[in-house]
Amino acid sequence: MTVHSTAQASAAPALSTRDLTVRFGGHVAVNAVTADFYPGTLTVIVGPNGAGKTTYFNLVSGQLPATSGRVLVKGQDLTRAGAARRTRMGIGRAFQLTNLFPNLTVMENVRLAVQSRAGLGLKLFSVWSSHHEPIARAEHYLERVGLVKRRDAWVRTLSHGDQRKLEVAILLALEPEIMMFDEPTAGMSVDEVPVVLDLIHAVKAERNKTVLLVEHKMDVVRALADRIVVLHNGTLVADGKPQEVMQSKIVQEAYLGTPEPAPDAAHA
Numbered sequence: 001m002t003v004h005s006t007a008q009a010s011a012a013p014a015l016s017t018r019d020l021t022v023r024f025g026g027h028v029a030v031n032a033v034t035a036d037f038y039p040g041t042l043t044v045i046v047g048p049n050g051a052g053k054t055t056y057f058n059l060v061s062g063q064l065p066a067t068s069g070r071v072l073v074k075g076q077d078l079t080r081a082g083a084a085r086r087t088r089m090g091i092g093r094a095f096q097l098t099n100l101f102p103n104l105t106v107m108e109n110v111r112l113a114v115q116s117r118a119g120l121g122l123k124l125f126s127v128w129s130s131h132h133e134p135i136a137r138a139e140h141y142l143e144r145v146g147l148v149k150r151r152d153a154w155v156r157t158l159s160h161g162d163q164r165k166l167e168v169a170i171l172l173a174l175e176p177e178i179m180m181f182d183e184p185t186a187g188m189s190v191d192e193v194p195v196v197l198d199l200i201h202a203v204k205a206e207r208n209k210t211v212l213l214v215e216h217k218m219d220v221v222r223a224l225a226d227r228i229v230v231l232h233n234g235t236l237v238a239d240g241k242p243q244e245v246m247q248s249k250i251v252q253e254a255y256l257g258t259p260e261p262a263p264d265a266a267h268a
């Protein structure tokens with residue numbers, strides 16, 4: 001069963017995949033996935049373990065070459081482009097932790113992202129007048145993620161949760177049009193989760209970004225999703241508004257757990 005949304009039919013997609021497929025030997029991990037992602041829409045990709053969610057992200061961000069099919073950004077075919085070119089074209093991805101420079105400070109990491117975005121290159125040492133502005137901007141992003149007090153800490157000394165917040169700061173500083181978050185709250189302590197969810201809410205509220213999120217926690221999905229895409233065995237099996245997808249029987253039973261009782265059922 002597939003639930004299709006028509007909500008964005010009039011807007012041009014920022015990101016599209018067409019029959020996107022990758023095989024590992026005889027195993028088809030992502031199987032002919034066709035989807036469009038629109039500015040101002042936060043799409044959550046769900047599915048059981050091994051469904052192909054992270055592999056799909058890898059195909060979109062360029063970490064993995066497709067066996068067949070296409071990846072398009074604003075209509076431009078980037079299927080054969082590497083990750084660096086896709087980043088320049090506006091695809092930004094957080095939570096790989098590989099984006100961080102562990103032997104630089106928190107501030108230096110964000111400053112490099114700001115400079116990169118401004119086309120100033122990745123020079124840490126430059127005359128004061130030319131790096132005052134990037135520092136001010138980097139401070140702004142550190143404030144947004146609640147890391148300003150840790151600005152002079154070495155990244156390698158940060159907790160896992162703080163490293164993830166730093167990844168968000170870097171992603172925000174790069175200002176990509178398409179933002180991809182892979183399980184943003186995984187491994188975070190309970191008190192760290194709201195900071196990152198509030199940030200994703202804030203990005204969503206700006207209504208100009210195309211946001212893709214892989215998420216297992218259904219309370220997070222419910223809180224954030226404008227649209228849900230469900231993958232199963234590498235295949236897209238449902239795609240639509242949250243209520244439509246969550247209420248569809250196959251999705252309820254297979255991927256989202258049993259239906260919640262109706263409010264009056266508790267009194268029955």
Ligand SMILES: Nc1ncnc2c1ncn2[C@@H]1O[C@H](COP(=O)(O)OP(=O)(O)OP(=O)(O)O)[C@@H](O)[C@H]1O
Binds near residue numbers: 029051052053
């Ligand atoms: N590089 C690889 N080589 C071989 N098989 C792979 C590779 N990467 C992923 N797979 C397989 O592809 C399938 C999809 O994996 P993927 O990690 O994308 O699933 P997922 O939906 O993100 O799962 P999870 O929710 O557990 O993270 C799995 O069967 C996995 O073992």
